[in-house]
Amino acid sequence: MVTFVHAADIHLDSPLRGLFSYEGAPSVEEIRGATRQVLDNLVNFILLEDVPLLLIAGDLYDGDWQDFNTGLYFASQMRRLAEAGVRVAIVRGNHDAANAMTKTLPLPDSVKVFKSRKPETWLLDDLGIAVHGQSYASAEVTANLAAAYPDPVDGMFNIGLLHCLTSGARGHLPYAPCTVDELASRGYDYWALGHVHRFSVLREAPHIVYAGCTQGRHIRETGRKGCVWVEADQGVLTTEFVPLDVVGWLVVVADVSGAESIQEAASLFGKALGVAIRGEGGRPCCVRGVLKGRCAAHGRLCSDPITLTAHIRAVASDVSENTVWIEKVEVQTGPEADLQQLAQSDTPQGELLRYLAELAVHPEEIDLDLTDLKSKLAGSGLKIPLNDVKQVLEDAGALLLTALADAQSKQEAS
Incomplete structure (x- = not known):
């Protein structure tokens, strides 16, 4: 039986965006180390299930380290795996392309970091597995790396380890672009992909899988995040998504x-x-x-x-x-209120709505210089559709109608 875990896009020590401290909110300090906690969860799962191989398909780190602590923490987790006899295969992606500190980081012999010059193959004879991979040489790789991956090794379970964007995937930069058909044509048993942050099985024969990121880092990364547990026995391959995020x-x-x-x-x-x-x-x-x-x-x-x-x-x-x-x-x-009906009424509200509707038809009559306002709003996080005259008029109308309703209520009360 062949067993391994496929993970990607760990982005170790990347800050989670959007966690602002305010009265009644959880302590931000409690989860600043979320990506480290997730790495702990990943290692603990591998040790608990006695998995012999971990694949990391790029973006282990989140750019250049601020200091060695990030790398040292990762190395300590790799030593835990090494002591249990677990091998680890890593390719670098666009966020963690080789830098000075990465090159000098001491890792156990059980960890294989694939080179960037050309694809290479790591033979794990005792496991019956051949892992083929290539790291990024720089942060922007626009060539189709998969096209040069070597032929599968006869008699072995062949895995392609790659950080890439397949055709049809969206929301990510087109690094190492390739198609699903191109990957399938290489003859491998499993493609362990990284770069796209949502878990997805692109094809089952052969299996071509994005593990997704291990921890969502902002509001565009909703849903559970984790790794993929893979088992192959007598030609039957099964995958299981394992949530790890905290x-x-x-x-x-x-x-x-x-x-x-x-x-x-x-x-x-x-x-x-x-x-x-x-x-x-x-x-x-x-x-x-x-x-x-x-x-x-x-x-x-x-x-x-x-x-x-x-x-x-x-x-x-x-x-x-x-x-x-x-x-x-x-x-x-x-x-x-029914604005169409209100606009036909002989009321202040109706007159206001008719005037705004006329302005929406002839926006050129509104001669407003919003340069200063746009400048002051820059960086505030507020999204006001200053370039959408119709939307601005609709929003202004809603505010004015509310003000008119409040004024009428006060008048009736007095």
Whole structure:
């Protein structure tokens, strides 16, 4: 039987983005070492299951180290594996292409780091495995490395270890580009790929697999992250995804239709959040909240993001017992009123909507110089569609309608 673990894109000591400290949030310090904890989980799993081989398909590190501690920590984990007789095969990717400190890092003899000059083969006769691989020579590799990989070794289980972007994959730079058909034509039994951060099986005959990253590092890396456990026995190959990550990233969409206040909208978000985190087992999660639906509170949600975020964070703290960070709150709601009907009415609101609609048809009549505003907003994290006149007018209309409604309410109350 052939058994091994395929991991990739560990990005050791990479910071997790979006974990801001605020009142009621979990301690950021508790999970600053998330990628190290995940490496611990990976090594512990291999030792527990008595797996003889670990493959790391690139981006073990996250660029140049700040000091030797990152490399020394990795080396200590490799010594744990070496003491148990586990071999480790590594190719460098675009984030960890060889640098001065990498070249001088002492690793056990059981660790094979493939060279970058050309593909090479590592024969593990006792395991019946031949691993073929090539590291990146620089951070940007645009050549099809797989095209030069050697022929499979007869009588061995052949593995291609590669950091690349296959055709059809999205969201990543086109480094070492190749097609699934090209990989399949090499005649290997398994392709262990890295670079794409989501686990996916591209083909089963032969198996061509992206392990995904081991720990999500920002809101675009949602879903469980981990490694792939592979077993092949008498021609039958099975794969199992093994989650390893310690911090989750979630997008929670809440329907706040009918909410009449910021507090009510936050309460409805809290209910959606409670449902979303039930399957997380109490582990820390970084959450982006998205509010949708038509509601009377729409204008207030748009005009007072600071108050809204404070209420959302407070509710999240209560619901999750301080295990959730609110990374960002997006308001995608709309006004509760029927705007088309309101625009036809003989009211101040109707007159306002008709005027804004006319401006949207003739945006050239709006002579606004927003250069200074754009400059002041740069780096603030606020996304305001200053180049989308129609959207700006819709947002302005919502705020003005809310202001008119508030003024009428005060007048009726007096």
